[in-house]
Amino acid sequence: MNFLETRVLIVGGGPAGATAGRFLAASGVDCIILERHPRRTKPCGGGIPCGAFEELQLPENLIKKKVCALRVSPPKSTPFExxxxxxxxxxxxxxxFDSALREMAQAQGARLLDGEFLCFLPPENGRCDDHIVCEAVSGGERLEVRSELVIAADGVNSRVRTALGMKPMASLYTLGAKLPAGGTMGNSCEFYFGRFATGGYSWIFPGGASVSAGTGSTDPRKLKPAYERLLSEKGVPPEAAAAPGPRGYRIPLWEGQPLVREKEKVLFAGDSAGLVMPFTFEGIYYAMRAGQLAAQAIAEGDLGLYGKLWRQRFRSRFLLMKGLWRIFLTTEAGTEALISAFRDERVQQMGIKLWLDKTSGRGTLASFINVLRKRVLF
Ligand SMILES: Cc1cc2nc3c(=O)[nH]c(=O)nc-3n(C[C@H](O)[C@H](O)[C@H](O)COP(=O)(O)OP(=O)(O)OC[C@H]3O[C@@H](n4cnc5c(N)ncnc54)[C@H](O)[C@@H]3O)c2cc1C
Known part of the structure; x- marks a missing residue:
């Protein structure tokens, strides 16, 4: 068995883990990012609002396409742009993108380890008052990593959560694939509601030479028919999907999951904490910001600061979107009423501003709620 020691072990090198590593190392905190699949592509639309690039100082050359229009298909009425x-x-x-985030972390001094977290070693073996010992596997060898803290950034199927005996997260189920761009696909982000998805939506997101097409639903049995309906609507044969064909994946539903387990000295960031915006199911920005805030709390020596900062910045937005999702997206009539409200230019532009620029304050959020309430209820 090999041994490693660090102040903070970060399990997972996706947007949450890589960003946590970048900001920890930049603050002079020794850390290791443990990533089991550094060359694998996560099934994801890859859509990130422009404000995130500025806020987190990300290189814009990672952007394959800049999209400035959405096409929305409500359940019953005609689509609009x-x-x-x-x-x-x-x-x-x-x-x-994930590789570039990890390189940014390494450039600040974070160590990157190609390996997989397996479990926490039992107290009598490894855990004492101020240290945690994790067992991992790297290059076929067993490894013990001793650290003061662990950041769980290992996604929706978090093994750290399982190792702590936490219950699996409720989720939205998705089925999607890469399709060749062309025809009417590839210029705007397209969203389809109603018969295309239950409790979620189907989407087409442009990329470079391909588009990402898929469907998300709270009911996994409805995925395949909804995905096939989407392809048939776009006139795409199912065999056009790039290998390995359509892939299923889960997106966590935010339920106010804990961000810190102080006793175990574990912080959760990104999907492993359920930090995906309800309704839009946008997770990359929130994963990166959670990684950044977790790093700030550790660097300042106050773990409680993480939850405090997160609640100040994001809780009201998450609560609003969760409310809208529960009230409107779970019935076809509700979805029609809410989506149709976005035909109004004022609602559109306020909603887009909140999406693209997350630094806009509570005032913008309050005005949006007001305008939306009037438009939907009266
Ligand atoms: C189909 C689909 C489309 C999506 N589209 C968008 C979109 O367009 N825009 C958007 O903002 N969000 C989108 N999301 C959500 C987004 O993908 C996630 O919210 C985001 O990736 C979360 O980042 P993360 O770092 O928390 O987790 P992940 O990106 O899942 O990263 C976790 C990392 O941990 C590693 N890992 C896991 N277990 C271990 C282990 N035991 N040991 C070591 N490493 C481990 C994994 O290999 C992975 O690299 C989409 C999700 C899906 C499923």
């Missing part, structure tokens, strides 16, 4: 007055959604390729 929303053009952004300013800003864009940047589409990234996840393998390249």
């Amino acid at each position: 929303i053009c952004f007055q300013s800003g864009y959604i940047g589409i990234v390729e996840r393998q390249e």
Whole structure:
């Protein structure tokens, strides 16, 4: 058995883990990012609002396509387009993007280890008052990593959560594939509601030479028919999907999951904490910001600061979107009413502003709720 020692072990080198590593190392905190599949591409639309690139100082050359328009298909009425007055959604390729985030962390001094977290070693073996010992496997060898803290950034199927005996997360189920761009696909982000998805939506997101097409639903049995309906709507034969064909994956549903387990000295960031925006199911930005805030709390020596900062910045947005999702997206009539409200230019532009620029304050959020309430209820 090999041994390693660090102040913070980060399990998972996706957007949450790589960003945590970058900001920890930049603050002079020794850390190791443990990533089991550094060359694998996560199934993901890769859509990130433009404000995130500035806020987190990410290189814009990672953007494959800048999208400035959405096409929305409500359950019953005719589809419509929303053009952004300013800003864009940047589409990234996840393998390249995640690798670049890890390189940024390494450039600050974080250590990257190609390996898999297996479990915590039992107290009598490894855990004492101020240290945690994790067992991992790297290059076919067993490894013990001793650290003061662990950041769980290992995604929706988090093994750290399982190792701590936490229950699996409720989730939205997805089925999607890469399709060749062309025809009417590839210029805007397209969203389909109603018969295309139950409790979620189907999407087409442009990329470079391909588009990401898929469907998300709370009911896994409805995925395949909804995915086939989407392809048939776009006139795409099922065999057009790039190998390995359509892949299923889960997106966590946010339920106010704990961000820190102080006793065990574990912090959770990104999907492993359920930090995906309800309704839009946007997770990359929130994973990166959670990694950054967790790093700040550790660097300042106050783990409680992580939850405090997160609640100050994001809780009201998450609560609003969860409410909208529960009230409107779970019935076809509700979905029609809410989505149709976005035909109104004022609702469109306020919603787009909140999406693209997450630094906009509570005032913008309050005005949006007001306008939306009037438009949907009266
Ligand atoms: C089909 C689909 C489409 C999506 N589209 C978008 C979109 O367009 N825009 C958007 O913002 N969000 C989107 N999301 C959500 C987004 O992908 C996630 O919210 C985001 O990737 C979360 O980042 P993360 O770092 O928390 O987790 P992940 O990206 O899942 O990264 C976790 C990392 O941990 C590693 N890991 C896991 N277990 C271990 C272990 N035991 N040991 C070591 N390493 C481990 C994994 O290999 C992985 O690299 C989509 C999700 C899906 C499923």
